[in-house]
Amino acid sequence: xxxxxxxxxxxxxxxxxxxxxxxxxxxxxxxxxxxxxxxxxxxxxxxxxxxxxxxxxxxxxxxxxxxxxxxxxxxxxxxxxxxxxxxxxxxxxxxxxxxxxxxxxxxxxxxxxxxxxxxxxxxxxxxxxxxxxxxxxxxxxxxxxxxxxxxxxxxxxxxxxxxxxxxxxxxxxxxxxxxxxxxxxxxxxxxxxxxxxxxxxxxxxxxxxxxxxxxxxxxxxxxxxxxxxxxxxxxxxxxxxxxxxxxxxxxxxxxxxxxxx
Ligand SMILES: [Zn+2]
Numbered sequence: 268x269x270x271x272x273x274x275x276x277x278x279x280x281x282x283x284x285x286x287x288x289x290x291x292x293x294x295x296x297x298x299x300x301x302x303x304x305x306x307x308x309x310x311x312x313x314x315x316x317x318x319x320x321x322x323x324x325x326x327x328x329x330x331x332x333x334x335x336x337x338x339x340x341x342x343x344x345x346x347x348x349x350x351x352x353x354x355x356x357x358x359x360x361x362x363x364x365x366x367x368x369x370x371x372x373x374x375x376x377x378x379x380x381x382x383x384x385x386x387x388x389x390x391x392x393x394x395x396x397x398x399x400x401x402x403x404x405x406x407x408x409x410x411x412x413x414x415x416x417x418x419x420x421x422x423x424x425x426x427x428x429x430x431x432x433x434x435x436x437x438x439x440x441x442x443x444x445x446x447x448x449x450x451x452x453x454x455x456x457x458x459x460x461x462x463x464x465x466x467x468x469x470x471x472x473x474x475x476x477x478x479x480x481x482x483x484x485x486x487x488x489x490x491x492x493x494x495x496x497x498x499x500x501x502x503x504x505x506x507x508x509x510x511x512x513x514x515x516x517x518x519x520x521x522x523x524x525x526x527x528x
Contacts, residue, residue: 268329269337272296275382276321277362281307289317289336291325292365292382297374301327301336313339320345320358320386347390356510357395359503361385361402367499368409381405384469396482396511401472403489404464410497412436416465421446429458433491457484 274293282288287306292298306313316323316339326338348354365382369375385402389395407414415437418425427440430450438458439446453461464472464485477485493499 269326270296270329271324271326273324273342274322274379275362275386276317276319276323277366279303279306279317279319285311287313287317288333290366292369292379293325294379294383296372297379298366298369298371299327299334300371301325301334303336306336315344316341318344318349320348320362322383322386343387343390345386345390347392348386353510354389354392354395356503356507357399358386358389360399360501360507361389363501363503364402364406367501368406368497375409378406378409381469388469394476397472397475397477398469399507400482400485400489401464401469403493404485405469407489407492410493410499412492412496414461414465414492416462419443429453431461431488433495436492436496451488457481460485461488 272291272293272295274291276289277292277298278290279287282302285305285307287303288300289303289306290298290300303313303317305311306317308314313336315321316325317336321341322343322345324340324342325336327334328337345358348358361382365378369378381402385398388398413436415435418438419427419429419440419442420432420435420437421439421443424440424442427442429438429440430444430447430452431437432439432447432450434447434449438461439450444450460481
């Protein structure tokens with residue numbers, strides 16, 4: 268049976284002398300793995316289409332076991348992601364996170380759209396750190412975590428002063444601060460931003476220019492949740508941590524003038 272599916276290459280590993288095993292995230296069928304025969308040869312018509320981050324249309328023959336990638340048509344090579352070190356690092360982190368949290372042939376609503384929009388935003392040179400951060404927040408429900416951000420996680424109140432609680436994974440109002448002695452006090456702006464990250468679509472995040480301190484705060488919260496509740500450690504994160512601790516190594520880039528939050 269042949270299927271034509273739109274997808275993005277999450278991973279591509281060499282197999283044998285000339286082949287590659289490609290992991291795709293497709294719009295129609297979720298994550299799947301396919302053998303790309305001959306794709307390791309530079310002259311192969313499958314060579315370009317099987318590169319990581321490529322957005323394309325893939326013709327896949329399904330058999331009993333792993334499918335075979337017969338043909339592909341490139342929709343976007345994601346050239347900027349491939350050429351820019353910082354963009355590569357954040358895009359690698361995004362595809363690894365989505366790969367780890369997805370099972371083969373299981374369709375989870377919204378994940379393909381998130382992956383597609385995030386990589387295209389990075390390729391269009393939006394702040395890759397903010398985009399990756401957004402993907403981390405958006406993938407929490409896929410990892411089984413549903414932060415309570417529209418009301419107090421303990422009493423349901425929507426008015427008052429709020430703090431973030433890792434114990435409740437959500438907000439606590441000032442009347443319920445006693446529930447968690449390790450809560451993190453947050454400003455009304457930080458509360459708004461956590462809500463924004465949890466609820467709005469990605470194109471609205473792409474337009475925000477976030478201050479470094481804001482990103483660090485948002486990152487600390489979401490990564491603590493991943494470390495403590497989800498328990499996954501991504502390989503691409505160590506490179507990212509290195510990059511973030513030595514920003515002077517990155518070439519200076521001009522940023523589009525946008526709203527600062
Ligand atoms: Zn409360």
